[in-house]
Amino acid sequence: MFKQILQTHSFEPILLEKAKGSWVWDVDGKKYLDCVSGTWCTNLGHNHPRIIKAMKDQMEKLIHRNMWFLTPVTLEAAEKVLDFVPKKFDAVTFLQSGSEVTEYSISLAQRVTKKRKILSLKDSYLGAFGLARESSYHSGIASKLKIPYPICSTSNCSCLDEHIELIDHILQKYADELACFVLEPIMVSGGVLKPCKAFIEELCKRLQNAGVLVVSNEVTTGFGRTGKKFGFEHFDIRPDIVAIGKAMGNGYPVSAILTNNQITDGLTPAEMYYAQSHQLDPLGSVVAKTVVDIFVEEQIIKKSQPKIKQIREIFESLSHPFIKEFRTHGMLFAVSLQSHGNILSKEILIKLKYELLKEGIIAGASLGKELLRLIPPLTITTNEIKILDEKINKAFNSIY
Incomplete structure (x- = not known):
């Protein structure tokens, strides 16, 4: 067949x-x-009329442009997305898939820190190819490090006491090699599992104090899927990088990475470089802008x-x-x-x-x-x- x-x-x-x-x-x-929203994408339902109209209007003006040029709708979309995401971020770029944006988030963290290793929780799914694939379920190179984690549903848990030695071990052995910790706030592919709040907060705090960047992978958990705008809001943490996708396009392939200038200020233009044919395309931009408008206004x-x-x-x-x-x-x-x-x-x-x-x-x-x-x-x-x-x-x- x-x-x-x-x-x-x-x-x-x-x-x-x-x-x-x-x-x-x-x-x-x-x-x-x-009841799976396409592939976990259509948080607003299929073929939302406002999105369809926005796409039609944009398609009559400009679908694609040379990557060295920007468009007004892309700048508008960037402002909308930056305003929508909590914990103020300074800059965004629009890509296409969740796998791509997670890949670039990891790559950016490696460029910023000049380190290679990637830390994630053992049930995390981070993407379908490249560095992200190596850090997901698939076998890969020695740059990945996946750790067990506690799960609990109480605020008075003893998880942190029971797992503090694990955090100590990670920092003592790997802090000088770790570029980033990629957190999937809810392991959706892994079984709809939420790690212990106290454990994640302590792990993120100590990693960031040691110069390790925290990437929140919100490809699935973003845009209201967990009951909040973004999954990282269930923890008292401040990610250095946020990767979003799926619901931001509501079925159209557009994703985004958000970060702060203080993270990237030390990079040269050559170190920052990333380009592909449809990055920041106006059609994806107008979809992202419209989706944010719908979430806020409705x-x-x-x-x-x-x-x-x-x-x-x-x-x-x-x-x-x-x-x-x-x-x-x-x-x-x-x-x-x-x-x-x-x-x-x-x-x-x-x-x-x-x-x-x-x-x-x-x-x-x-x-x-x-x-x-x-x-x-x-x-x-x-x-x-x-x-x-x-x-x-x-x-x-x-x-x-």
Whole structure:
């Protein structure tokens, strides 16, 4: 099937044709409630009318330009994004994908510090290629260092006391080699896992005191996905670099890196150099600008809070012996499954995914982690949540 497409990964035997809001339609006219927001991108729902209009207007003026020139809309977008992100930043550049912006964030940190090693948490996913790929799940060169981390849900935890030796060890052994610590505030690919607040705050503070830069990878967690504008706001930290993507384009490929002049002032123009054909293109810029405007003017994050609560209550009401754990952080939901009776957890996950698909619900499934994941648009409606409730209960009840 689909032999003309290079099989870089597996595909469902369904051809999608159009989308609107929380819904997508296949070529046969069947509609599906998209509870993974495309590839975790459409926080505002598919084909938002303001974004479509802004793109059409810009396409009639200028889509692409030579990379040595800027456009007014790019300068406007830069100001909008800088104003939207907390913990004031001075400068931004627009790229295309989350993988690219994470790659450049790491590369920039290495140029600034003149060091090579990259620190991250063991369940982090940082990108699909290059330095970021080496620091994700994939095997790579010795520049990467992945560490275990505590998870807890209380403010009076003893995690820091129990893991202070790990922080001491990292600083004593690697501080002189570390360029940056890349923090994914919630490990979404890793299983919707949030590291202990006290541990992350102490780790970031001591690393920054030792001259190690902190990069907050907000590609998935940015733009309201965790219940706040950005995931790093769940911690009392101040990142040196922020990488954003996915929801900033709401389905269009645009990403951004933000940093401060004090970080880059010591670099020569040659050391700062990074260029690709579509960097800072006006079409991506107008999308980013419009997305920020919608988030601010329509109070998207505030309005998503009761809907987050509604969906959380759906999962909390489920009572099945094959449910191991339920995790939620903002509009991120995951159900960890376990084997029960003669049915393996992997089989349960596959059956759940396809029962939901049959019922018109697109959900994510992580084989190997045995995790069912839902990441719906922040703009999902109350009526759509009622449909989701009905279909989830039907799918879960179908296992036995």
